[in-house]
Amino acid sequence: MPFKFISNSERFLKIIFGVSLFVVLVMGGVAYRYIKELSNSINDVQHNYQVHIELEKMLSALKDAESGKRGFIISQDSTFLLPLLSSNQQIENSLEELKKLTLKDPQQQENIAELKEKIDKSLAIFEKTLQLSIANNPDSREFIAGFREGRQTMNSVRFKINEMTAHENDVLGLAKEKSVRRLSNAPMLLYYVLILSLLILLLTYLQISKNLKVLKVKNELLETFKKSTTQSEVISKHGNWIWHVEEDVYEYSDNLFRLLGEEPQSFEPNLENYLSFVHPDDVEKLSEHVSQMIEHEDLPFIHYRIIQKNGSIKHFKAYAKILVDADGYKRLLGTTADITDEIENYRLIEKRNLELERSNKELSSFNYVASHDLQEPLRKIQTFLSRLEDKEKDNLSNSGKLYIERIKASSSRMRSLIDDLLQFSRTNKSEEALEDSNINILIEAAKTDLAEIIADKKARIIVDDIPSMRAIPFQIKQLFLNLLSNSLKYSRENTSPFITVSYSKTNASDVPKVSHTKYNVFHTITIMDKGIGFDQDYAEKIFVLFNRLHNKNEYSGTGIGLSICKKIVENHNGYIIAKGEVGVGATFTIYLPIT
Structure with a gap:
């Protein structure tokens, strides 16, 4: 203006x-x-x-x-x-x-x-x-x-x-x-x-007087902008340069000299002097780019190295764009940035990726050990306990029988813990590709796995018709299996469990505790039960690994199930929120993005 x-x-x-x-x-x-x-x-x-x-x-x-x-x-x-x-x-x-x-x-x-x-x-x-x-x-x-x-x-x-x-x-x-x-x-x-x-x-x-006042203000702003630009160049490690096409004359900013390890304006800004700083292995490549720049009056992104007088090697990235004013005067405005830190960080990331890859391999080895080597002695313990109970039960004292029962309970809990740990480690894997999945079929599969418990407790589970969506089928089935199992486990005594699974769509702005997301609309699946519920103060803690709200003697479990649920939802770029009230029931709301 x-x-x-x-x-x-x-x-x-x-x-x-x-x-x-x-x-x-x-x-x-x-x-x-x-x-x-x-x-x-x-x-x-x-x-x-x-x-x-x-x-x-x-x-x-x-x-x-x-x-x-x-x-x-x-x-x-x-x-x-x-x-x-x-x-x-x-x-x-x-x-x-x-x-x-x-x-x-x-x-x-x-x-x-x-x-x-x-x-x-x-x-x-x-x-x-x-x-x-x-x-x-x-x-x-x-x-x-x-x-x-x-x-x-x-x-x-x-x-x-x-x-x-x-x-x-x-x-x-x-x-x-x-x-x-x-x-x-x-x-x-x-x-x-x-x-x-x-x-x-x-x-x-x-x-004229009015214009002079305006020009004075603009000059002050330009001076401030110039100082700000100079500071920005120093902080962001980049320098600016201008090539006047008709005169074939160059201008370098002060910080471009600093990037080369020199004092500002310490040498004449021209190609010959600049190329003297370029790494010998990159001189030919940069010279070719400069020749193309002179021919086409344009310079796309290029990368090269320079050697400062102290021997330090720096990685540079340069870019330029032609600017033609109203009088037809041509200038090529260029920016050169020191990306040495980026290169070093990239190499560090590569190193850490290799370390992560080794850790993943070690985790896979652990999974193998947990699924085979750890379970093998556990199966033997359980087998010998079974034989001891069958053949020596009558010869055992009451204390011996109590010890056997405790060993059986501990070994059973150990097996559950190993199985849950394996299940949690599988949810960390991202190799599984998203695919169009029928959520209704996956819920029915989870209900089939829980059929015995559902029948024993005479539970009723009402499920809305849920549309297909992009998901990892195995993980989504495990998600509903854990949540339904959780609702069945924490049902009230002498009361048949009643569980509802409802579906709707929610705009991103209405998703609780979500401020920034690239998705606009979310699938919303709500699992509600009328069980014993929980105190709302523990709504976040129940998703923490190994965290339990109840004594293991009151309710079985390892404290891993809800952690698995949260991990599965996060693998799908979604959110899970728990809401409970003691003696009334619990509600778990899952938000999965519509992609």
Whole structure:
């Protein structure tokens, strides 16, 4: 989530940066626009000024020509004609300049054409009156008429020039009004744009400040994680390394150097230096794996040995996986672990397995001895007691007969003990494979073995229909044989035993005293009797080997039967729970997993 936040913040900052850049460009464009308009306004004023200058020059030249003509007429002095000669050229130059200056103004072009006609006419009249004056005929009607016409023409020239000047003033006024209107809005617009830019910059600053705080927290977390990772490497005896694929450069963590028996970063991390630590017998194998890693950019689990400088041989296991970032940059992230302890433990387990195998063989030998060598002298004892009782019974005293009975009881108990021990040792065996078993048939087989006792005690045994399940048939039969025998043995006097065997299914969460199991549902078989029962405080002790709640003189038995039951149930990954109440009865509940 934090990385996503930072990513969104980066995107947000990019957007803000883009908006800020756009605003700056807009401000630049607006400023350029108004500067351009201001420059155009200055150019318009300068242009108008030049038109005025040329018009004034033209009008001045005409005035000079008219003054020279009048001075000559009055004084007949030819020096007064000099301005007239120079003004003609000045007028022509001014007209040409005005044409250039007003090329984009059609109205002024028309005015210039009219002005030129009037000027030409005025100059022609100047020339006519000048010739009459030279002919000494200034009083003639023709001269007076020409003089008056010249004055009228001159006035029309002045009017036209004034008209052109007024037109230029109007054009300049409109341009000025337009420029003033535009330029008057410029400061306010620039002010608003500046305020907006400052707000955007402030928002960007706040976001950057917020991101810096987040990055600071993340850096602290990363630093903590780095230290934790370093500690984890030391504790778990592993080191990390990175291969930068494009640059063909390696990085080793500090603990990887320690695993090699070296100080952190004590040599350049590369393949050549690393292979110098590898066991000579494993160099070729590891080199081949590295070549495949370089070719396929992948490294599956590999095992090899290294030799530290102190001569210690360590077993290593390495694994690596390629990582490609958003820019397509490839890195191979690897982990190398020291599994020397695991190898040594594995060898120790193998050794102990061999010892266990020898113990099992010795136990098998004990079973053979118990079933043959121990029972053989016991059978002889019982045989000789039988013969002694048959042939010498009448010759024995009462004490002798009592001793014989005690010897018979002890030998019988000895046989039962040997048989039960053999039975318990068989339940320790796990060679028997689970198979689909009809539990109802196995219960009936157990009842058949107990048929004589059932008949003697007139017992009633009610059994539910139990589905088939995966089990070891021989052990399951022995389980029910022991439990039913236990219920028959501890029945109340002068009361026919009543035993029920019921079936149900139980979820793992409802199985008492079970917190963790890989099974979800269990077969539940309950054996309930109405015998003498037992104190609930002894519910766990009755499953302990050789543990008895009653004196051997009260009830026969060796204290092994319920231990056998518990062992059989555990062989099936199940649980057995006892519940009793003195004088009421006992209940044994068996939970066998449904597989």
